[in-house]
Amino acid sequence: MHELVGRSREVQFVRSALKRTLEGARECVVVEGPSGVGKSCLLDAAVEQAAKLGMATAVGCATELDRAVPLTTLLCALRDENAPGLIPADLKRLDAQRLGTVDLLRERIVQYAERRGLLIAIDDAHMADEFTALAIRLLVPATASARVMWLITRRSTPAHGVVQDTIDRLIEHNARRLQLGPFDGETIARFCTLVLGAEPHPDILALASRTEGDPSLLAVLLAGLRDTDRVHLSDGVACLRLGNLPPAFLDSVDRRLHVLSPEARHLLDTASVFARPFTVHEIAILQKRPVTDLFRGVREAVQAGALLEYGSGLVFQQDLVREAIHERLAAPLRVALHREVVRVLVAGRAEPGEIVRHVVQAGWSGDELVTQLREGIDRGVKAPSGLLVDIVRLLLSTGNLREVRDFLDCFLDDVEARRLACLLLELAEAATLAGEDIDLYDLTSRALDRQDISEPVRAQMHIVCAHGLLQTGDTDAADRLASAAMESGLRAGEPNYRVMGTVARSVAASAEGRLTDALKHAQEAVYVSETDASETEWHQPQLWLARSLITCDRFEEAEAVLDAIDLRGPAWSKALRQYSRAVLRMAAGRLDEATVELKVIPVAEQFQVCHARPLALLGHIALVRRDIRAAQHHLRLAERLVAGDRYQAPEVSWRLALLHDAEQRPQEALAAAADLYEKLPLTPLVLVEAPEAAVELTRIALRAGARPQAEIVVSAIRRLRQRNPYVPSIAGAAAHAEGLLHDDPTALRAAVDAYRDSPRALAKTMAMEDAAKAEAGREHRPEATAPRQKALDRYAVAGKIYEPGRQDAPARTPAASTRARDGLGSLTEAELRVVALVAEGLTNREVAGRLYLSPHTVDSHLRSSFAKLGVSSRVQLTREFVLSKDNYPEKT
Template sequence: SVGHAAIDRLVEEGADQIHLGPLDEDAVHLLCANVLDAAPDATVLSLAAQGRGNPFLLEQFLTALKDTGQIHISDGIASVIGSELPSGLPSAVEQRLRGLSGEARALLRAGSIFQRAFTVHEAARLLGLPATRLMPAAEEAVSAEVLLAQDTRLVYAHDLWRQAMYNSVSGPVRATMHHEAALAAQEQGRPAVEVAVHLVKAGLTGDRGAGEVVRVAAEEMATRAPSTAADLVLDAWRMLSGYDEERSRLSATAVGLLASAGRVAEARELGEATLRSGLDLRTRTAVLLGLAEALKHAGQNRAAADYAQRALAEPAAPQDLQARLHAIRAHALLFVDDLPEADRAGAEADRLGQATGEYAASAFGSTARCTVARSDGRLSDAVGYARRAVTVADTAGGPALQQHPRIWLGDTLTAMDRFDEAEQAYAVGRRMAENLGTGWSQPLWHFYTANLLAARGRLDDAEAEAQAGVHIAEELTALQLCVPLRGLLTRVAILRGQLPVAHGHLRAMERLCNDGITAAPEEIAWSTSALQMADGQPAAALRTLGALYRWVPGRLLMFSNDPAAGPELVRIALAVGARAPARAVAEAVRLLADRNPEVTSLAGAAAHAEGLLHRDLAALRRGVDRFRDSPRPLARARAMEDTARAENEAGRQDRAVRLLQEAIKECARCGAHGPVDRMAKALRQLGVRAPAAEPAPALPQPLAGLTATELNLARLVASGLTNKEIAERIGRSPHTVDSHLRNIFSKVNVNSRVALTRIVLGGDRP
C-alpha cells in the first residue's frame, strides 16, 4: 500500500523504528473499559484475549460488539451476550487486509477453514491449486504479520482475524472447503474430532458414515468438553433426514451430552421429541436416561426418578444403562425423602457398574450411599463410601471423573470437623473439573467451598464464593443449583446483620422453588426458618421446620451439615412452648454425637441442646468446653451466648459478662455483626459496655469500607497480578475473584483495575 511504501522509504533513509509489543493484560483491561464505558467482566476479557494484545483489532472488535447490541452493562460491569462474531468485524478486517494481493487473501480464506496451524499444501488443496503457486502469497501474508510461520506451518497471528476471514467466505464455498478438509484429515490420520467438525460444517445430509464419525468423535470429546461435543452432535443431527435411524442414535447421544453440560431445557425438549419416534430398546433406554439426567440437573428430582424407573421397568434394558439409571434414581430419591430406596438404588448402581465397566455409575451410586449414611449419622461409613467413589473414579478416569466424588468427600470431611482435608479435596476436585471442562459442576464447587468457609467463620469469603456460584449457575441455566446457594447467602446475610439482603436472597430461592425446582428439604426449611427467627417469628419458624422435627431421629442430615442447627431447633421449639419436638431434636443430636465421638462439634452441640432443653447450666458449660476444641467459631460463640444467659440467671454475672465479651470478639472477627449487636445489647442490660472493636489500620477513605479479604485482594490487583494469578495465590477460582472485585468496585466507586490501583497506591481519589 501507499502507506507501507512511505514507511519503508522513511526506514531506508534512517528513521528510528519503535517496535510496539502487544498490550499487557492490564492495558487490555483499560482499553476494554474505555471503549465500553464499563468495567469488563470475565466474558469480555476472555474474548478480548483472542486479539493477543493488538489494540487496532481489540478496538474494532469491541466497537462491533457494542454496535450489534452484544454488550450488556449492569451496575457498571460489561458482559458479552452470545458467542457470535459481531457482523461489523469482517468488513473492518477486510479493510485492514485490502493491501494484500488476491492470492494472499485467497490463502487467508482457505487457512481460516482450519482451527489450527496449517501447511501451504493443505491450503492449496482446498483451492485446487499447486502449492508452489501459493508460496509468494504465504511470504506476503507472513511479511504483513497476518500469518506467523511456525516451523513448516502457518498460523493466524490473531484468531479474531481468522474468524473474520472465515465469515467472509460464502456458504457454498465454505462447505466445499470443509469437505475437502475432511477428506485430507482422514487421509492424514488426523484426530476423529477434527474430521467430524469438517464433516458437520460441510453438511451431512444422507451421509450415514459421516454421522457415525461424528458420534464417535463426540464420545471422545465428552469427558473434557461435553457442551462442545453436544453442539457437534446437534449440528450433525439437524442435517440428517428426520426418519434416519442414525439420527435417532445421534439424538440419544445429544440428550446425554446436553445433560452433562447442564443444558437442561435443550436436553428435555430433544429427548421428548425423540421418544415420540420409533426407537429400538437400547436407544429408547438411552433417551430416558438422558432425560432423567437432565431433570436431575434441573432439580426436578421426582420427575427424574420417574423417568429412571420407567426405563428400568423394561425387563431387557441393557445392564450398563441400568447401572446409570440406578445411580440417577438414587440421587433423585435423596431429595424426595426416600432414603432406604436411595441406598438400595445406589448399591445396585455400584454392583452393575462394576460388572459392566460403567464405573461412572459405580462412583455415583457410592456417593448416594454416602449421603444416606450421613443422614443416618454414620459419618465413618459416609467417608468410606466417598473414598470408594474417589478411588473408582481416579482409577477408571474418563466419565467416572465427571461425577466429581470429591464433592461428597469434602462435604463429609467438613461434617467431621476435618476442614483442612476437606479444603484439599475441594481444591483437587476443582482443578480436575476445570481440566475436564464439566461446567455444570462449577456452582457445586462454589457452594460446598462457601459452606466450608462459613463453617470456618470466614463470612466475607463465603459470600463471595456463593455469589460466584449463583452467577455461574445462572449463566449455565442450571437454576436448581441456585437454591442451596441462595439459602446459604440468606444465612450469611443474617449473620452479617443484613436482613433486607437476606430477604432478597430468600425471595429468589422461593421463586425457584415455586417453579418446581426441588432441593434438600433441610436446605430450604433451614434458611427460611433462620430468617423467620431473625424477624422475631418463632411460631412461623416452627411451622416451617415441621417435617424436620417429625423426621428425627431417622434423618440427621441437617445436624451433620451444621452442628449449630440442633441447638437452634431446640431454641425455636422452646420459644413457643413446644417441648416435645425440642426433646426429639436434643435426643437426635445426642444420638449423632454418640455415633461419632471423634467429632468435637457434635459433642458440643449435643451438650448445648441438652442444656437449653433442661435449663441445665452444667450441660451448657460442657457444650462451651467442647466447642473450645472445635474449628467452628460461630457455633462456639452461640453456645457462649446461651451459657452467659444461664450464668446470669444463676446469679453469676461476672461469668456471664466474660462469656459475652469473648463471644462478641469471636463474632466480630468473623464479620457476624448480627450476633455482635444482639450480644452487645445483652451486655448493656448488664450495665457493661461491649468490648471495643480491634482498631483497623488507617486507610484512605475509599478503602475504609473494604473488608480484610477485599483489601488484600485490592492490594494484589495493585501489585499487577491478573485475576487468574490472584485466584492461584489465594486458592480460589477466577469467578470468586471476579465476585470480590465486583463488590470492591462498587464500594470504592471505580470501574477498572487501573483506577483501583491508583487508589491503593495512594493516587488521586475518583
C-alpha cells in the same frame, strides 16, 4: 515489564540502533503491530536504554485530539523534560504552519544532539496531526548527519492517510522496520508463570491462549484472575477457580473498543453471539438492515483490528474479546439476540448442533425449552445419537436438570443404550448433589424396558434408580439397590459402576446420619475412580468425599480434597465445588472468603441446580453481618427458585426461617421450617450438614411458643450424636440445643467444652455467648461478664457481628472491637499458627507440612494476614509478629 517477555530480539535490535546513533550512523526505526502487542512497552525500553547510554530523550504520544492543532504531536515530544532547552524560547512567536518553524527545529535538534545524542520517540504516530507528519518527513533526512535516532510506533492496519503514507515513505527511504507479532504458546506459558508466580495449570493456559497471544489482553486477564482470587496455588501449580471473566478484563476490552463509532460497536455487539466465523449477511438479518448499511461499521471494525476477514466472512481476532463483549450485553438483549439467531438458523436449515447451542442460551426453560430443542432437531430427520449426547451435556453444564430429564424423556429410544446409561448417571449425580427430585426413578424404570439393554448397562441404570430413590427419601431401598448394582458391575468387570454405586451408598448413609459409613463409602469411591475406573471425567466422587469430611469436622482434609478436584470436569460439578468451599469457610468463620467463593458461581433464575443453596448461604452470611436488606434479596430469590417444585431444599428452608426470625416474625419463621420439623425424625440431613441448624431451629421454635417442635429437634440431634460420638460439632450442637430447651447453664457449658475441638468457629462462639448469658441471667454473677466479652471478641475476629434472630444480641464495647480488629488480635487462630511459623523462617511448603495443611491453605492464610496487618512482605510480617506477640498471650 511483563509485556517484554519474549521480546529479547526486538530489545537488542533497538539497543544496537541506539549505539550506532552515538557512533554517527543514521537511524530511524518504525515499530509496527496491532493494538496491545507491546509497541509502547518497547518504546519505553528504548527510552530507558537511551538514558543509560547518556542520551537525551524527547518522547511524545499522539492522540485523536492532536489533529485539531498543527504540529501538536511533535512539539509535545520536543518539550520533554528529559531534553531541557531543546525548544527555543522564540518558537512561540513563529507561525506553527510555516516551514520556517521546521527549519528552526532542524537547527535546534542538530545542535542539541551534537552534545550528548538524542532519541526522538513518537508513540501511536498513526494518530498524529498532518503537519507533524510533514515535519517528520522533512526532519528525519535533514538530521541524518547528527547523532539523532527517530523511533516511531504505529498500528498496523489497512487504513491509509497522510500520516500513514508519510511513514511508508520513510520506510521506502531506508527507515528500518520492526514488526511485533503476538506471543507464541511457549511465551504465553512463560508470561503466565511470571505474572502468577507459579507454573500455570493447563486450564489457565487454555484460557490464556484465547487472547491469541495479545500481550496487553493477556496481562490484564492474568492480573484480573490473580487479584480476584480466581487463581490459587496447589502443589506449586497456579490453578483456576470457576467464574466469569474478571471485571478488569471486561473494562479493558471496553476501553480498547471505546474509539469505535456507535455503529461499529453495535455491529460487534450483535456479532458476539456467534462463537464461529459469521457473514455480513447474517448480521444484516439480525439487525434487520440492508447489507450496504453495514459497510462503514465493518470497515471500521476490521481497520481497528477487532475483526478479521475469514474467507467470505468475518471472525473476531480474539475469541476472548468476543466473549467479553457478549458478557457485557444486558441480559434481556443477550437473550433476545440468541432467540433471533435461533429463528434465523432454523429458517436457513443450519446444523442442529448450532441451533441447539443458541437455544440453550436463549433463556427458555421448562416445556418451552424442550419444545424449542425438538423443533431445532426433528425437522423430519432422525437426530444422531451423538448430537443428543451433546445436548444433554450442554444442558447439564447450565444446570437445567429438569429440562435434561424432560429432553431425555422425549428421546429415550433414540440414544444408544450404553450412552443413555452414562447420561442418566451424570444426571443422577448432579440431581443428588443438588437435592432435586426430578422423577429419575420413573424415567430410568421406563428405560429399563428397552429390548437392547445389556446386563452391565442394566446394572448402571439400577444405580440411577438408587439415586432416584435417594431423592424421594427412601434411603434403605436406595442402599440395597446400589449394593446389588455394584455387585453386578463387578461381575461384569465395570469399576465405574462401583464408583457410582458406592457414591449412592455414601449419600444414603449420610442422609441417615451414619457419618462413619458415609465417609468410608466416599473414600472407597475416590480410590476406585483414581485407580481402576475409566471415563470418570463427568463423575466427581471427590465432591462427596469433601462433603463427608466436612460433616466429620475434618476441615483441612476437606480443603485438600477440594483443591485437588480436576477443574476440567462438568460445569455443574465446578459450581458445587465452589459451594462446598463456601460451606467450609462459612462454618470456620471466614466470611469474606466464603463470600468470594459464592460470588463466582453464576446464577440465573431459570437454572435451579447449584443456585438456590449458594443464594441461601449468601443470605445467611448477610444475616450474620446484620445486613437484613441483602439477606432478604438473596433468600427471596432462593425461595423463588424452589417454589412450587419438589426441590429438597432444607438449606433454603431453615435459612428462610432465620430471616423471618431476624425480622421479628416468629410465627412466619416457624411456618418456613414446618416441613423440616416434620421430617427431622427420619431425615436429619440438614443437621448432618449444618449441626448449628439444630440450635437455630430450637431457638426459633421456643420463640414461637412451639415447644413440641423444639423437642423434636433436640431429639433428632441427640440421636445423631449417639450415632457419631466422635464428631465435636454434633456433640456441641446437641448440648447447646438441650441447654436452650431446658434453660440449663450446665448443658450450655458442656456445649462450650464439646466445641473446644471443633473447627466450626461460629457455632463455637454462639455457644460461648449463650453459656455466658445464661450464667449471668441466672446467678447475676459479675464474673460471667468476662466469658461473654471473650465470646463477643471471637465474633469480631471471625467477622461475626450479629447472630440471626437475637433481638437481645448486645453491642460490642469499643474496647472489645478494637482488640479484635487491631494487630495480631485481628487474626484467626489458624492464621496466627501460620504467621508464627513464617516468622521462624519456614517456607510456605514447610509450614504446610508442619501444620498438615495444603499449600493453598497456607497461602490463603498468609494473604489474609498480610491484608489484616497492613504489611507487604514476610520481613514486615515477622517484625510485626515479634513486636506484638506478647500482647496476645492467649493467642500466641
